[in-house]
Amino acid sequence: MSKVYLSLGSNLGDREENLKRAVFELEHWEGIILKKLSPIYETKPVGYLNQDMFLNIAVKVETNIKPYNLLKVVNEIEKKLKRERLIRWGPRTIDIDILLYDDIELKDEVLTIPHPRMWERAFVLIPLSDINPFIKRGDVYIKDLIEKCPDKEGVKLYKENWYNGV
Numbered sequence: 260m261s262k263v264y265l266s267l268g269s270n271l272g273d274r275e276e277n278l279k280r281a282v283f284e285l286e287h288w289e290g291i292i293l294k295k296l297s298p299i300y301e302t303k304p305v306g307y308l309n310q311d312m313f314l315n316i317a318v319k320v321e322t323n324i325k326p327y328n329l330l331k332v333v334n335e336i337e338k339k340l341k342r343e344r345l346i347r348w349g350p351r352t353i354d355i356d357i358l359l360y361d362d363i364e365l366k367d368e369v370l371t372i373p374h375p376r377m378w379e380r381a382f383v384l385i386p387l388s389d390i391n392p393f394i395k396r397g398d399v400y401i402k403d404l405i406e407k408c409p410d411k412e413g414v415k416l417y418k419e420n421w422y423n424g425v
């Protein structure tokens with residue numbers, strides 16, 4: 260089975276409930292095994308600034324679903340949670356990004372893995388290093404990348420041990 264890391268974010272509606280529902284969907288999706296969940300962090304918006312604070316988490320799953328099909332799965336879950344894309348980097352009930360998929364590297368119009376912007380986003384790297392501090396970019400541990408992220412001061416622990424099903 261492949262080891263996959265996902266990043267989830269929400270800043271619209273009941274943010275914690277949205278994360279719970281998305282994790283519930285992943286947990287119950289045929290062919291996906293939920294392995295690890297990070298604490299929830301409350302994070303200042305990055306990119307498009309005029310919007311509410313996000314809640315962000317990282318999730319580790321194991322699966323035999325191939326990358327492009329996994330993208331379809333996460334898009335379906337986003338749809339199920341009534342995500343609407345109005346503004347690039349703008350408000351959303353739920354956003355699910357595929358960060359890492361084993362050691363695969365791929366890049367086209369549809370899918371880029373590793374996620375191209377993950378390495379400079381503390382809202383991604385901080386929860387990710389909670390569930391696996393040994394992830395590296397080249398020779399550098401993600402913990403050392405966090406130091407250089409412009410948004411690192413905007414990431415605050417919100418809740419640990421928050422998921423017990425929905």
Ligand SMILES: Nc1ncnc2c1ncn2[C@@H]1O[C@H](COP(=O)(O)OP(=O)(O)OP(=O)(O)O)[C@@H](O)[C@H]1O
Binds near residue numbers: 355371
């Ligand atoms: N690793 C990836 N995970 C999820 N989507 C990806 C990935 N690589 C490319 N995409 C593509 O990006 C498209 C736009 O995604 P989305 O609207 O969620 O971007 P965003 O979350 O607003 O911004 P960002 O990509 O900077 O986080 C998706 O439809 C998908 O095809």
Ligand SMILES: Nc1nc2c(c(=O)[nH]1)N=C(CO)CN2
Binds near residue numbers: 268302306307348349
């Ligand atoms: N804090 C924070 N900022 C963001 C986020 C996010 O999940 N958290 N997602 C974005 C687009 O993926 C753009 N900006």
